[in-house]
Amino acid sequence: MPTSAAGLDTSSFHGLLRLGHWGVIRAQGEDAAAFVHAQLTNDFVLLGLQEARLAGYCNPKGRLLASFIGFKRAADDIWLICSRDVLAATLKRLSMFVLRSKVRLTDASETIALWGAAGAVIPSELGSAPWSLWHDDDGAAWIRLPSAEGIARALLCRPADAPAPSAPALAADLWAWLEVRSAVAMVTQPLVEHFVPQMLNYESIGGVNFKKGCYPGQEVVARSQFRGTLKRRAFLVHSDTEPQPGQDVFHASDEEQPCGTVVQAAPHPSGGYDAIVCMQITASDGQRLSLGSAHGPALELLPLPYELLADI
Numbered sequence: 231m232p233t234s235a236a237g238l239d240t241s242s243f244h245g246l247l248r249l250g251h252w253g254v255i256r257a258q259g260e261d262a263a264a265f266v267h268a269q270l271t272n273d274f275v276l277l278g279l280q281e282a283r284l285a286g287y288c289n290p291k292g293r294l295l296a297s298f299i300g301f302k303r304a305a306d307d308i309w310l311i312c313s314r315d316v317l318a319a320t321l322k323r324l325s326m327f328v329l330r331s332k333v334r335l336t337d338a339s340e341t342i343a344l345w346g347a348a349g350a351v352i353p354s355e356l357g358s359a360p361w362s363l364w365h366d367d368d369g370a371a372w373i374r375l376p377s378a379e380g381i382a383r384a385l386l387c388r389p390a391d392a393p394a395p396s397a398p399a400l401a402a403d404l405w406a407w408l409e410v411r412s413a414v415a416m417v418t419q420p421l422v423e424h425f426v427p428q429m430l431n432y433e434s435i436g437g438v439n440f441k442k443g444c445y446p447g448q449e450v451v452a453r454s455q456f457r458g459t460l461k462r463r464a465f466l467v468h469s470d471t472e473p474q475p476g477q478d479v480f481h482a483s484d485e486e487q488p489c490g491t492v493v494q495a496a497p498h499p500s501g502g503y504d505a506i507v508c509m510q511i512t513a514s515d516g517q518r519l520s521l522g523s524a525h526g527p528a529l530e531l532l533p534l535p536y537e538l539l540a541d542i
Contacts, residue, residue, distance in 0.1 A: 238499055243381050243408075244349025245400030253314040253339035254387070255298075255321050261332040262308050269324060270298065271427055271451065273442045277302055282361045282373045284414070284437035286427045287320060292450025294425050296320040297417040297437070299373060299385065301363050309371075309387065314339060315419040345386040346405045347372075351397040352384045361436060368392070376435065378411040378535065406496035410504045413466055413534050415493045420476040424491065426454050429508050431464045434539045464493065464508050466534060467519065471527035472497075473505040481510070482517040485524035489513040492521075504532070 257266050267274040272285035282301040286294045296317075298310040312320065317337060325335050353372060356364040362374040370388035377383055386395070415421075415430045426447075432438050433455060440452060454460045467479075473495040478488035490509020498504050507529070513519065519529040 238379070240349075240379065240381055243404065244351055245347075245398035246351055246386065246395055247346045247400040247402060247405045248394075249344040249346050249385075249405075251314050252311055252344045253317040253337065254342045254344070255310040255312065255317060255324070256336050256338040256342075257308040257310065257333050258306060258336075259331075259333040260306055262306050263302070265328065265331045265333045266300065266308050266310070267442065267445075269327065269445055270300070271432065271438045271445060271448075272300075272436075273439045274300065274302075274308065275442075279304075280357070280363050282363045284361065284432065284435060286417070286432055286437060287324075288427070288445070288447030288451065289423060290446055290450075291423075292426045292447035292454070293423040294417045294427060294430070295323065295422055297415075297430075297432075299361075299375075301371065301373065303371070309338070309342070311344060311385070311387070313416050313418045316417060316422060319422075341390050343388055343390040343392070345388070345395065346400065347384040347386050347397075348381055348400055348405065348408060351395075352382050356384060376412045376414055376535070378408040381408060383408055383412065403497050404499065407498060407504060410494055410496045410506055411466070411535065413464060413506060413536065415464060415506045418475060418494075421493060425462075425508055426451055426460075428454055428460050429462045429464065430493065430506075431534075431536075431538060434536060461510055461512075462490070462508055463511050463514075463538065464506050464534075465490075465514060466532040467505050467507050467529040468498065468502055468532055469505065469521055469527055469529050470502045471521060472503050473507075473521055473529075477522055479507050479509050479513075479529065480520045480522075480524045480526065481513040482519075482524075489519075505529075 479490035495505035
């Protein structure tokens with residue numbers, strides 16, 4: 231019987247779930263790659279056709295407005311997958327900077343269906359490394375996501391008018407829990423302009439390229455990394471009480487000022503809730519963490535599934 235690090239029977243953790251809360255911005259034209267490259271934290275000029283990218287979109291102060299999983303459908307056709315609740319504002323802002331670039335930006339959410347895949351339904355042809363990309367014979371794109379609790383995850387992108395894939399249904403709560411346990415947070419509306427990318431560990435999970443050149447907020451993002459000024463990171467926690475995105479986290483040493491913020495949360499299959507929180511690095515010292523107030527429900531700090539890159 232396969233089990234996860236959390237001691238769960240994972241034999242039934244497979245299937246597909248339609249991700250209606252995600253959407254797609256499509257960039258088309260001969261300048262599509264150059265335009266996207268100049269706006270986001272990752273390299274899209276050198277992006278190959280067999281790989282995807284995690285990337286952030288920042289304001290001039292380096293704070294994240296949105297985050298994307300992006301890939302090239304063709305050299306002149308880039309798909310940017312993001313949370314649907316930030317899509318319209320992000321598309322409007324990106325469109326302001328098109329100017330004379332030969333690129334057309336559209337909301338393709340109604341024509342492209344996005345599915346979360348877990349376990350045995352993921353095709354063997356998809357590469358095993360996170361952010362690998364594979365196009366099947368039906369024109370669908372598969373993206374390998376970082377695994378969670380030893381469970382393989384992927385994103386399936388296919389035409390919205392195509393028949394629904396033939397696969398077991400995956401429970402929405404289970405997918406949400408796997409998202410949290412992967413410790414890869416996507417920016418949603420409650421988080422807009424709250425964090426620089428490293429506060430969500432993006433540089434440690436392939437979301438920031440420090441060699442690619444300028445983009446909005448680039449100087450702030452680079453300074454946070456190279457001058458050792460980064461004071462907050464993303465951590466995993468468990469709680470018996472449901473955390474809400476944007477809710478404060480407190481440390482035992484300070485009853486007045488919160489030390490962090492809940493980023494994303496989901497029910498644990500065995501009870502309670504797991505969450506990604508962004509908090510001061512010093513707050514991970516083993517003292518009591520609490521939710522909502524200094525005397526709120528206790529939070530148990532959990533190990534991250536990946537190593538953090540050290541500040542340079």
